[in-house]
Amino acid sequence: MKKTFKYRIYTNIGTTQKVEKWLSLCRQLYNNSLEEKIIAYKERKESIFAYQQMKRLPYLKKAFPEYKQVGSQVLQDVIQRLDKAYQSFFRRVKTGEKAGFPRFKGVNRYNSFTLKQTGWRLEGKYLIIKNIGKFKIKLSRPIEGTIKIITISKSSSDKLFVSFSCEGISDNPLPKTNKSIGVDVGCESFLTDSNGNKIDNPRFYKRSETILKRRQQSLSQKVKGSNRRNKARILVAKAHEKVFNQRRDFHFKIANQLLQVYDVIFIEKMKAWNSFRPLNRSMRDVAWFQFFSILKVKAVYAGREIVEVPAKMTSQICSSCGNNVPKDLSVRVHNCSCGLSIDRDFNSALNILRAGQALWYQPRISRL
Numbered sequence: 001m002k003k004t005f006k007y008r009i010y011t012n013i014g015t016t017q018k019v020e021k022w023l024s025l026c027r028q029l030y031n032n033s034l035e036e037k038i039i040a041y042k043e044r045k046e047s048i049f050a051y052q053q054m055k056r057l058p059y060l061k062k063a064f065p066e067y068k069q070v071g072s073q074v075l076q077d078v079i080q081r082l083d084k085a086y087q088s089f090f091r092r093v094k095t096g097e098k099a100g101f102p103r104f105k106g107v108n109r110y111n112s113f114t115l116k117q118t119g120w121r122l123e124g125k126y127l128i129i130k131n132i133g134k135f136k137i138k139l140s141r142p143i144e145g146t147i148k149i150i151t152i153s154k155s156s157s158d159k160l161f162v163s164f165s166c167e168g169i170s171d172n173p174l175p176k177t178n179k180s181i182g183v184d185v186g187c188e189s190f191l192t193d194s195n196g197n198k199i200d201n202p203r204f205y206k207r208s209e210t211i212l213k214r215r216q217q218s219l220s221q222k223v224k225g226s227n228r229r230n231k232a233r234i235l236v237a238k239a240h241e242k243v244f245n246q247r248r249d250f251h252f253k254i255a256n257q258l259l260q261v262y263d264v265i266f267i268e269k270m271k272a273w274n275s276f277r278p279l280n281r282s283m284r285d286v287a288w289f290q291f292f293s294i295l296k297v298k299a300v301y302a303g304r305e306i307v308e309v310p311a312k313m314t315s316q317i318c319s320s321c322g323n324n325v326p327k328d329l330s331v332r333v334h335n336c337s338c339g340l341s342i343d344r345d346f347n348s349a350l351n352i353l354r355a356g357q358a359l360w361y362q363p364r365i366s367r368l
């Protein structure tokens, strides 16, 4: 099994500047390679492939000797990233999705580089990168498996991190409980389960809104390119990071709670995540997409199943008698003529559980 381990790393100013230098060289290579592709297509209707651009890297090093210090694998990865951006653009065009053409990367928009087997080593709590220097790692948990790829990244608040992508990690499934549950997510409560339990939505963004606004305003008043502006930019980034981390920790906590107890968790399948983007801030603050992603990844390691149930009027249908009881979002209680009167989200969670069980426990043969 594969897994990525990410840690904060610390170093001195000189080494930090070298990281910046590498990022800047990678960014230039990315932009130049993109430009080359665009020109070749516009002028000659020719496609330039990643392998062709990689083959020319030795010449790049000759023409621009500053590239000599950067590992070849790092530079190859830059071209592969561009290739990926191209491929996903054409894939989206094909499927008719909204597709943005790969863009040139501005300053502060190219924030990581990747090494494979060579050019780095671990010595206890230290990571040493050839031609850059030494970093102290804050090992918050042990690295498992075999390290295949390492990525050095800089956050928007200028913190440095290393991610180790590892393979061959033994899975560690949790003991079976023979329990399953349906889960409904919403704006009122973050989550309601088919046992009627609710988890409130903590609204981290809203709590930090005042400080975010103040820092944003202070940033907008600083002169572009000035030192004070850079400091203000970091403060804004730190405030955003805080919200992001709080939310992620919350999602991890809830995912763990569910995975400890249930073998199978039924969730509603939400088709177009894109369509959530323009919604109001409180909805963004809830971030179910991130939660479900975490839940799915953690479930794989825990040997649990997450089953997506097609969303078919789960909030309208009565979980007791199956009647259709239309109601708009403002109606918080499901009142049915059969006598059932329960919380709206609880009713949805029961429907998700039922639909999920029908899907999951039907004879395997019909699923083939």
Ligand SMILES: [Zn+2]
Residues within 6 Å of the ligand: 318, 319, 320, 321, 322, 323, 336, 337, 338, 339, 340
């Ligand atoms: Zn009913």
